Amino acid sequence: MNRQELQTAADKARQQHGHYKQKVCVCCGTSCMASNAEQVLQHIQEALKENGLDQEVEANLTGCMGLCNQGPLVKVLPDHTIYQKVTPADADELVKAQFVAKQPLKEMLLFADTRPEPFVNANDDPFFKKQHKIILKDCGVINPEDIEEYLAHDGYQALDKVLTSMLPEEVIAEVKHSRLRGRGGAGYPTGLKWETVYKHVNDQKYVVCNGDEGDPGAFMNRSVLEGNPHSVLEGMMIAGYAIGASKGYAYIRGEYRLAIKRFETAIKQARKMGLLGRQILGSNFSFDVEIRIGAGAFVCGEETALIASIEGRRGTPSPRPPYPAECGLWGKPTLINNVETYANIAPIIRHGGEWFSATGTAKSAGTKVFALAGKIKYSGLIEVPMGTSLREIVYEIGGGIAGDGQFKAAQTGGPSGGCIPEQHLDVGMDYESLMSLGSIMGSGGLIVMDDSSDMVDVARFFMEFCMDESCGKCAPCRVGTKMMHDMLQRIVDGQGTQHDVERLQELALYVKEASLCGLGGSAPNPLLSTLRHFPHEYEQRLVPPHALVATGQTVK
């Protein structure tokens, strides 16, 4: 395929879909599929046919719309009317009301059961109103299994732009200009990383996409891969062109079967259209992508362990330096970015770095996808500008605490992050602010806890996770996490002493600093942050020293 053919294909796709007046999007993400979304889609398509509407209204599957609790979701475009918890039996009634009587079905509208006045246009709902979508813009709108729909939504235009009018240096400069930072958690400037790999001269370089999302409760990458796989693929291709790589690997965790399937479909379609392969769009750039499936080890999200896993070795990290940018996959310079980072690339190229950096804060540009979960009224997948306050996310988007409880803390960054207490609710969600509170941005897990949560047990839970997921290579992480877990368990059981807390503090700092990789380096974070913000919860659990004397126990 050459440039001209790409434009023709895009125009054709636009025409094909523009022919319909309205569109019914049925969310077919993992969660909605589990509640029978495929059947819902089938019944809607049948109902449209029966009512003679199939030439006017198009019904198709899409990716995640963000409210997995309310699924299966059905969205009608261009009105943005969303129906929740649709069953196959509802399809006929829904189609008749929406398209024949042209009166939205009030009782099935989104949040009809929780909001006094549900919104007919879901974009007016506070859940969506406060969001700003770059990565998830087309997620829940386009059919992720159809490359033509992606083309109709300006897909592969960014690739065309870089191949025809930009030098690799210019692409890197544009990414640098956007101030995009790695969305995997650490927040390293993406442009700088690309430049480092670009500068290492080698006849073979690799682009790797890290889709081994492993934080408990996080599903941002899964939703992007399921909802808009081509956006990630396009990002990888642009990265390949910028750094001079001809081969990409997408490492996706094995549990994400639908994401793997959709990404595989995307690769096949792109290959068929000549968007992957040799001399792409008539240029001298050749690139291909392969999928590697993770086998369920959290540590393989660490870049050096991920590389070992792709190479077919045991997934354990190696000391850095050397960094993958210099010596990565099979010893070659390798660029590793997160799924979400790649998904940002095409919009940056299309609209320019300046446009991207206008959103967010001075140090953290753009938006961030969070998986909002826990004791919150409206949980789900949200995308907000960097710097949005935690209060806005919890109370405006999330609708506040579910049930009668009071907000106690929000946990960010999963097992590598920390807890943010109520007095810091106004903190802006950006890399530096979260770091200053002893937490991290992480990949975007955001768990809201109410006053029924026991913070010592929260720390114990995450420590157990790290203990189980430690690869066992280095001593501090292997033994340290086990020791810290056992001590936390003792405190939770009401048998801990002040001595345990002191040992915990000492071990936490030791494991943080002495561990080989980021897993051990961040494993003590939930413990340290709960110790910092909720010390009284530890204190009140401890066995008082005089009680030990009274029962004849000795301080260990």
Add this chain to the structure above:
Amino acid sequence: MAAITIYINEQKIAADTSQTILEVCKANSIPMLTLCHLKGLHDIGACRLCLVEIEGVNRLLSACTTYATDQMSIKTATEKIQRYQRITVELFFAERNHVCAVCVANGNCELQDAGYAVGLDAIRYPYLYPKCDVDTSHDWFVMDHNRCIMCTRCVRVCTEVEGAGNWGVMNRGHQVRIISDFNTPWGESTTCTDCGKCMHACPTGAIWPKAMAQGQLDKFPEMIGELVEKRKLLTAGG
């Protein structure tokens, strides 16, 4: 390969970019604790005993895996490093069931030496007392997992020097274990060549020859490095 100047504990030292910090320290008689390092095997930075502070680097790096660069300023014995080394050794002792009094390697054990080096007088952490197997199925050797510290020197010597690949690692976290083939008894191994290099490479008494009493084990881990050097000479000359 380029000649450079580096500073270790404020001492000016001539080094080469092909050398790791550990190699420079060894060449200049600067004491450095190690357990997973063995000359002749590739370094993995797993035991974290050789951690050093490097000026301008905001984290501790393992000397065995970090190459010297020009004007690098290194500290090997700060209060923090010594404190961390002690904790590491304590954790090794608490992790499995190390009982020197009944061990064949007593007096010839690198873990024991490390204990003396860090001034260990008590273990401040609760012993884990894991249930570990003792594999006596091999005709000549015993593999006692109670004494294993997961340095993987046996795994590396078997793969890199002997080329047999008998030893491997299974599980994760504190449940990791060294395994023979696909976790079958060592005596039934189809890959083991009975060469005994793993026994020499083992820093503790985890691998030892049968019919040996407490404190009798005599090993030559340096032999591995010498062997590798000799082979290089042979390949170069042949």
